[in-house]
Amino acid sequence: MLNNIKNILLPLNGSGDLESVMGIALEFAKRFEAHLSAVVVGSDPSEVATLAGEGLSAGMVSEMIDAAANEAQRRAIEVRAYFDALMRQNAIERYSPSSASSPPGEHVSASLDVLDGSEHDAITWRARLADMTLVPFLATDADPRASETLHAILFDSGRPLVIAPPKPPKSVGKRIAIAWNGTPESSLALRCTLPWAKTAEAVQILTSPTYQRRGPEAEDVLAYLRLHGISATARTFEPIDRSVGSGLLTAAQEFEADMLSMGAYSHSRLRQMILGGVTRHILENANLTVLMSR
Template sequence: MKNIQKIMLPLNGTSNAEAALATGLLFARQFGGHISALHVRADSRDVAPLAGEGLSGAMVEEMMSAAEREGARRALAVREIFDRFTASNGVTVTGPIPPFHGNPIGTATASFVTMTGREHEVVTFRARLSDVTVVPHPDSGEEVSSSETLHAILFDSGRPVVIAPRQPPATAGRRICIAWNGTSEATAALHHILPWVSEAEAVRILYSGDYQRRGPEARHAAEYLAIHGVDADLVEFSNPEETVGAALLAACRAFNADMLAMGAYSHSRLRQLILGGVTRHVLENAELPVLMSR
């Protein structure tokens, strides 16, 4: 069964775009799927309410024109990256809906669509009808909007999100770690990672007393995977000199993992953003694709 067929890939800018495309292509070829690349241009009319008082109509018009020019420049740059990537990797570019039901395993198709609107809304709505969304790594600075979009997808799409690393990965989904703490978020990640673990070479469930919450224990998660024909080993990770997030990533490196699945934001989003936490540390420091679910 081809569980992963539509891989949405929002491209806001050029930063980390190629690594995200490479991650999406690994998944698409693994399942014979389709990469649905999306670029959302901001509506220049949204600039007017931000202009503030004291500005003449001509000044507002110039701000809108400048926003339109910047939007066109960014859209062109993103499309050039997409075209260059698909051409160099032998990926057939089609319309948003490929003219057949799936691709042979080992191959992939891709499409590119530009839409106008609020990025976090457009991407989230389209993510709801995708099997997985792969997002470029949300670096701080120029990609702030990408991070905002990531939060929106996690909270409102109901679908899994894979955060691509900063550098294109050589493999993804062959050696998988699952971070388990008994929460509903971890449970969602466990369900969403099933297509990958079903074909993985090795699977490891990572747990820690400092990470565990009220809910099923790690051995119960292993039993669930076993029913699905997946043999996963259990390893407790901890390091008193590191945070939970750092210890988790260290355990992934020790396993030579090329993918991590975990629940996101076990506490409130506001608390996570202010105090940090496991989710934020992994987002900022992971060097492998990370599947997150809410």
């Protein structure tokens, strides 16, 4: 069986409920006998100073920086305690790839690094050497940098991004819906989905005339999957209220999918922010695990 998931990057900003993303992280780590590389990023004093704006004294800005640093430290301590407790409960070995001379062997391992806020860009660099990055769902009250991190990984890592749903799912990867529109982005997402699709109970290709671009059609995708020993079906869906994203999520729900794979931002991110788009709709409304590639 193809198994190229050995390093799972797990950025944790400490905001919101970690139960869903950590449950999926453990599930994937055990399924692929992979290493969990968790990262927590603290506050960046330069960001706080920029947000402070004009009209504040140096003393007031300093107080804001200290308060942000203390909050970030508190959040990092909470995340570390939660992470450590889960690793102990699941008897998972702690292992630091950067300091160890040899891998831990064919079993699950984990590490957690706390980075200074100025090292925020380093998450994207780490993602380039991860087989996938798993992030929490973007809650409306989440740290604004969580959205920045998600999009930075999506655009700059060259690796798949998996987004946990808002609530812990009953399963992940048993029934997989693959959104297909013939683009290079959907092609990469298809390739990245193979490790899950090979062990899935059912796989379905979802296409729509409104969503399709110039490129291979659904029948070509089915033939490609058969070469990998994967049996799948195909279904055409229609937009709902002129929303392709809504139609896609409804089709995935009717298939009883617990995982959706798709290419992201075939149109520019700015265009989708202004006019809306499939990627934006999925990011804001999905209630299942989503794999995105760009």
